[in-house]
Every structure is written in C-alpha cells, then in structure tokens.
Amino acid sequence: MASTPRAMANRALFQAFINCYLREFDSGHWLSSHEALDDKKNSENSFLVLELPFSRFSIVMEVAYYSVVGCHHFERIFSKPCNLIIDSEWAESDPLFILQIIIHDIYQSFRSSIEGSINSDNAIEKSKENEIEFLARLVDSAQVMAKFISSRSYDDELYSVDFLLTEQSSLYGHWLHPTPKSRQGMAFWALNAYSPEANGKFKLHYFSVDKNLIKQGSVLKHKASDIIKKDLHSTVKLDIPEHHFLIPIHPLQACFLKLQPWVLELLEQEKIIDLGALGVEFTPTSSVRTVTHREAQWMYKFSIPVKITNSLRSNMRDELEDGMAVERYLRKSGFLKENPSFGIVDDPAYITIERPDQPNVESGFEVILRRNIFSGEAGSGVVSILALAQDPLSSGCDLKVKSLLQHIIFDIAKSEGRTHKAVALDWFSKYWYCSIEPLILLYDQHGIALEAHQQNSLLDISGGYPRKYYYRDNQGFYLSLTHKKELSVIDEMSAMSDIFYQDEVIFEAISYYIFINQLFSIVYRMGADDLVEEKVLLIKIRELLISIKSKLKGVGLYFVDHILSCNKLSYKTNLLARVHDIDELHEGMERKVYATLNNPLHSQSSVTSIEVLDLGVVTNFNDKRDCYAI
Missing domain, CATH: 1.10.510.40 (Transferase(Phosphotransferase); domain 1)
Structure with a gap:
C-alpha cells in the first residue's frame, strides 16, 4: 500500500488519468475476481484489463472501488509486454511508468492513423512535440502533488470548515483532469510562496501608471482606482505623481510584464513606475490567481503566466465588462432576493492598461476586483x-x-x-x-x-x-x-x-x-x-x-x-485536449473539447441497469482528430 508522499501522489495521479482514459479512449475489459489471472485470485476485487497494441503492452488494474459516475479507485497494477515469441510474466508496476506507456500508445495510435495522408509529416512532427509537452506536464503534476502532500500530511487544517483554509486544501486537484496539479510556468522554488496548497503568502507588486494609459470600470459608487488606493493606503502611506493611478499585479505576472519591450519603454518614460512589493501579504485561493487575506474587503483576480490544467490563466478584456453586467442584471431582476439560499460572489470593478501600440487587446495588466464576502468571521x-x-x-x-x-x-x-x-x-x-x-x-x-x-x-x-x-x-x-x-x-x-x-x-x-x-x-x-x-x-x-x-x-x-x-451527456474531454495541447480559453477551441458519454440519469435506466452501467468511451480517437488543432 502506498505510504510515502511520492507514492501517494503517483497513485492519485494514476486514478485521475485512468478515469479520463476510460471515458475518452478505451473503457477496457472488466473481469470479476474469479475470472482474474491466477496470481491475483487472492483478491475479492474486480479487475480491469487494458490492451495497448501500439506499445505492445497489457495492463491489469485491481479496482478497489467501482464508481457508477466514473471515478474508480485502483489498487495493484500489473503489466507485461506482449511478445509473440516469449511469453512474459505479469509484474506489479509503478503507476507513473504505466502512464508514460499509455501516453506513448495514444500518440503512436494517432501517428499510425494519419501516416501517408496529406501533410502527415507536419502532423506527425507536431504530435511528437505534443507528446513531450504532455509528459512534461505529467511529471510536473506528480512532483507538485508530492510536494504538497509532503508539506501537509499532518496538517489538521485540511479538515477545517473555513473559506480560506479549505481554499488551501486541494492537494489532489481536478478529479476530471489527467494532470490535475500541473503548474507549467511556475518554478519549483516559487511553489511555496504562490500556491494555496502550500499556505503561500506574498505581497502584491504595485505599479504607478499614467492616467492616460488607464482603462477601468465599476458598478460601484467608487472607481476601481479609488478602491485600490484606499486599500493600499490603509497600511502604506505612499506618494505617487498626481496624474498616476495604482495597479496591483501578481508578482509572477510583474516579472513577465517587465520583460515586455513596450512595458520597458513606458518604464523608461516614467509613464509606468515600478513601486515593487507593498502592503499586507495576500494568500492565493484555489484558483491560484485570485488572492485574498482574511480581513480584506476585496480580493484581486490577476492574470498569471502559468498554465493550470489546460489553460494559460489570463483575464480577457471582454470578460471584464461581462461579469459586471450580468451581476447588475441579477440584482435588478430580483432573482437573488427571491432565492435567498443562492448567492453570487460579484466582480463589480476592474482596471487595466491600454497598450499604446495595441489598444483594445489584453495588456497583461488586467485586474478584477472581487468582493470578499467571506472576510473575517463571515468565512467560517x-x-x-x-x-x-x-x-x-x-x-x-x-x-x-x-x-x-x-x-x-x-x-x-x-x-x-x-x-x-x-x-x-x-x-x-x-x-x-x-x-x-x-x-x-x-x-x-x-x-x-x-x-x-x-x-x-x-x-x-x-x-x-x-x-x-x-x-x-x-x-x-x-x-x-x-x-x-x-x-x-x-x-x-x-x-x-x-x-x-x-x-x-x-x-x-x-x-x-x-x-x-x-x-x-x-x-x-x-x-x-x-x-x-x-x-x-x-x-x-x-x-x-x-x-x-x-x-x-x-x-x-x-x-x-x-x-x-437523453441517453448521452456532454463531457469535457480534458485528456484529449491535453493530448493535442489545446488551450481552449485562448484558441477559440472551447466548444471543440466536448464529446458525449452515456447518461446514468437516462429515463431507460432502472436500479439494476444503473448498478452495472458502463459510462463508456466518449469518442473514438481517430473520429475526433479533425476537430482538434494537431
């Protein structure tokens, strides 16, 4: 049984990945305990068999818990190479080793399916790049998860029912994603400071910016710039040029922005002034890029140069206005008053910089102000x-x-x-x-x-x-x-x-x-x-x-x-998106990453049929390839 943080992380990663694989690629062949291979008959659990033809490998997984909705638990894992000459023995295998073989088999399957087609050489080369990218995220997810588990193994706060503490408690991450803790773009040394799971705390990085460069919006009585100034000045007395506004930025994003030529030019002209880290320490919430501290009236939602799960996390320009407008409508409609057990954590203001060279596009300075309705005792x-x-x-x-x-x-x-x-x-x-x-x-x-x-x-x-x-x-x-x-x-x-x-x-x-x-x-x-x-x-x-x-x-x-x-429900194919290195938030691909799986709520399901329901594979890999940016 796994006991070390690394073994625990590898098991959790294997569970998340394989459950995605069963939904999106191959539902496998189920065996009852009495049908299992001889050397595994001492188990009362059922077993799941996967055949990997392109890697010439067979895998048998002991299923410790069968989930009707598709989140199975796995115990022992056995594998053997399929060799027509030598009959190999089954061997208990390391979860991370098995995942690497499965990933290689997925890409080999794709490359075999397009070989000889138009532009196949380019597509094959791209798939090899994507395979390396996927393996990097897989290893990153395993390392990051192990680090968090190691640091929090004996932390009683993991079971505290409190907003801020539970925001920091997600050690395993997204149960429907194959690399749930990948933090591509965040250096390993930065994890302790900037990760909620590590109880990270840090000061925000402030810039003083010429008013002529500022774009902001608010549905409040006060502008975003006034709120930010008041928020900082409650702890730090600061003199900035009269024609400037303050903008707080996540420290990782600040490093990224100060490498951009257009920002360097404005810094040289003193239209942007780098003020550095100021004020109280903030704590990241579970999204990583939204930060708060316990007594603050406002949270800040930033862009950060980090890919989390599928996407680079950025505030998009159109979304700055959208959230405010929808929240205004909800309050005007009376729906929230009519349904007092339902609430919205609103984002009533924003601020950003207009790039002089490219107006009306994201500058990277986009900051959303989110009301902290869970400050102090309200978060309990x-x-x-x-x-x-x-x-x-x-x-x-x-x-x-x-x-x-x-x-x-x-x-x-x-x-x-x-x-x-x-x-x-x-x-x-x-x-x-x-x-x-x-x-x-x-x-x-x-x-x-x-x-x-x-x-x-x-x-x-x-x-x-x-x-x-x-x-x-x-x-x-x-x-x-x-x-x-x-x-x-x-x-x-x-x-x-x-x-x-x-x-x-x-x-x-x-x-x-x-x-x-x-x-x-x-x-x-x-x-x-x-x-x-x-x-x-x-x-x-x-x-x-x-x-x-x-x-x-x-x-x-x-x-x-x-x-x-409906006998099928739509499902977001996170594994397929990862295989093709799709960032659905930034490539106009969001609708492309959906397919369908069997619906356990379908009207034809009875108690008996639900009990043995196989959620099935959402799509055939080759049928789906034209929908993705290969």
Whole structure:
C-alpha cells in the first residue's frame, strides 16, 4: 500500500488519468475476481484489463472501488509486454511508468492513423512535440502533488470548515483532469510562496501608471482606482505623481510584464513606475490567481503566466465588462432576493492598461476586483464543493480514511443520534435545493446559465447542512438567445454577442459543469465514503428533476427533459485536449473539447441497469482528430 508522499501522489495521479482514459479512449475489459489471472485470485476485487497494441503492452488494474459516475479507485497494477515469441510474466508496476506507456500508445495510435495522408509529416512532427509537452506536464503534476502532500500530511487544517483554509486544501486537484496539479510556468522554488496548497503568502507588486494609459470600470459608487488606493493606503502611506493611478499585479505576472519591450519603454518614460512589493501579504485561493487575506474587503483576480490544467490563466478584456453586467442584471431582476439560499460572489470593478501600440487587446495588466464576502468571521463554515468531494489524504485506495464531507456527515449523525445514511440523504437534499435547483431556475427564468463546476461552487455549511450556495466566476456565463430581449435591459448585455448561445449549446456546457463536474462529484464522494450508494443517489436525482418540472416554464423545462431522456451527456474531454495541447480559453477551441458519454440519469435506466452501467468511451480517437488543432 502506498505510504510515502511520492507514492501517494503517483497513485492519485494514476486514478485521475485512468478515469479520463476510460471515458475518452478505451473503457477496457472488466473481469470479476474469479475470472482474474491466477496470481491475483487472492483478491475479492474486480479487475480491469487494458490492451495497448501500439506499445505492445497489457495492463491489469485491481479496482478497489467501482464508481457508477466514473471515478474508480485502483489498487495493484500489473503489466507485461506482449511478445509473440516469449511469453512474459505479469509484474506489479509503478503507476507513473504505466502512464508514460499509455501516453506513448495514444500518440503512436494517432501517428499510425494519419501516416501517408496529406501533410502527415507536419502532423506527425507536431504530435511528437505534443507528446513531450504532455509528459512534461505529467511529471510536473506528480512532483507538485508530492510536494504538497509532503508539506501537509499532518496538517489538521485540511479538515477545517473555513473559506480560506479549505481554499488551501486541494492537494489532489481536478478529479476530471489527467494532470490535475500541473503548474507549467511556475518554478519549483516559487511553489511555496504562490500556491494555496502550500499556505503561500506574498505581497502584491504595485505599479504607478499614467492616467492616460488607464482603462477601468465599476458598478460601484467608487472607481476601481479609488478602491485600490484606499486599500493600499490603509497600511502604506505612499506618494505617487498626481496624474498616476495604482495597479496591483501578481508578482509572477510583474516579472513577465517587465520583460515586455513596450512595458520597458513606458518604464523608461516614467509613464509606468515600478513601486515593487507593498502592503499586507495576500494568500492565493484555489484558483491560484485570485488572492485574498482574511480581513480584506476585496480580493484581486490577476492574470498569471502559468498554465493550470489546460489553460494559460489570463483575464480577457471582454470578460471584464461581462461579469459586471450580468451581476447588475441579477440584482435588478430580483432573482437573488427571491432565492435567498443562492448567492453570487460579484466582480463589480476592474482596471487595466491600454497598450499604446495595441489598444483594445489584453495588456497583461488586467485586474478584477472581487468582493470578499467571506472576510473575517463571515468565512467560517464556507467551503467549496471541490474541497468537500476531494479524496482524503491517503494512498488513494484506503477507503477507511475520512474525507471532509464524511467528517461533516459523521459529526451531524453523532449530534442528532441518527444513522450516517439518513443524515447523508438529508444533507444531499438540502444541497440540491440551495444549489442545483436555483441554477436550473435561473436558466429557466432568465436565460442565464453558469459554469458551476466544483471549484466555482461554494456552500455555507456552518450549521452542518448546506444552507446557502455561492457562485464565483466572471468568466463562466452563457446567455440564452431565447432571452436576449429580456437580458438586453442592461445596455452592456445587448452588445455581448459572444456569450449569447443557442440553447442546444448551453445544454451541452451545463450538462457537464452542473451535473458531471459538480453534482456527480458529491454522488461519487458519498458512494466512496459508504454513506449512500451512488445508484440510490442517481435515482433520487431523477426524482428531484421530475419534481422541479412543475416550477419550470421555459428553457429550463427543456433542459430537464434533456437530462432525463437523453441517453448521452456532454463531457469535457480534458485528456484529449491535453493530448493535442489545446488551450481552449485562448484558441477559440472551447466548444471543440466536448464529446458525449452515456447518461446514468437516462429515463431507460432502472436500479439494476444503473448498478452495472458502463459510462463508456466518449469518442473514438481517430473520429475526433479533425476537430482538434494537431
């Protein structure tokens, strides 16, 4: 059983990667314990067999926990080369070694499929570059995860129900991503200072900037520049030229910006003045690039020169205005008052620099001001779905170690004198009514769909049970064309053509974000923790979806019918995106990274069929190749 931080990290990385692989490439061949190979018959677990024809390797994985929604746990891993002359022996194998073989097999499969086609030489050379890039991110993710696990192994704060502490607790990362902790662009020496998982703290880097270069916006009584000045001057008295404004920047981004020729020119002209690190120390939240400190009124969301999961994390110019406009509409619509258990962490102001040589494009100085509604004691009891659903800090296959959610359920059950299952079912219902149901109602009533994935979804569980849900992200809005006239009462929204979509497209996106990413993570967590079987929760979700239909009158009704009756759900193919080195946020490729997998909520599913449901492979690799930038 894995015990060292490196072994624990490799196991967790293997679990995340293989579950992606099973969904996106090859669902494998399942064996019951009595069908397994002779030297493994001492196990009561089932086994999963993968054949890698291009690498000439066979892999057998012992499945410690089978997940209906696709987050299986794996224990022992065996492999052997497939040689037609010599019959090799099965050998227990290192997880990272197996992942390297699988990655090579994926690329070999692609190169074989295009060999001899038009421009195949260029495509093959590009695929070799992508393979090296993927391997680099894989190793980076393993190293970073091991570092965090090593530093936090005996940290009781991992199980604290507190906004800031749980923002720093995601040691394993994205459960639907093959390299969940890759931080490409962040040097290893910088991890302690700038990573939430390492309890990083640092001062912001400030620039004094000529007013003529500034572009800013605010829906508040005060400008962003006034808020920033007041925020800094509460701790530091600073004299800057009268015609200048202050801009705080993440230290990593400041280093990047000071290497840009146009910035160096403005620094030389003193239109930009480098003030260095100032003020109090801030702490990164789980997104890494949004920072806060416990008593601050404002968080700052920065661009940083780091690729996290699939994308370089940058604030885009159009998104600066979008978040403010949508938040203004929500408050004007009355939806938040009508649904007091549902809230938005708003981003009401921004500031940036207009590049003299390229106006109206991202300069890298884009800063978003996010209201810190969790400052001080207000953060007590607030936790992200990501933190709740994360596997406990263990070998990855030891189901006896409690997750944060299991700790919470056990505490409630003890205080109420009830069974864990009864409490878990009640907890799940309260979670549904303050999060999933309002998300569907918002889309139905106002045509606003949110990318409400685990990391962007916060719950107030200060009383044990969920009582309020908060959504955070000024980049995650989809507006329905069906509601465009209504939404255009806010002038800025009428010009947002790039975030208005046909409802069929919106169905695809929020099927993934709300159901597969967020809701199914809670289903998996309760199942893996032996609180409530996954199949029982899937049946409950169907009942809740049927029940909510009486409250729906528009696009939300069609969406619920889609979820209940469609035999496929849209899924974001993070592994395929990584294979092709796609940054979907920066290449106009976001819709290209979606495919479909079998829907465990499909109306034809019964208790029996759900129990043995195979989520299947989302797409055939070769069928999908034309959709990607090879």
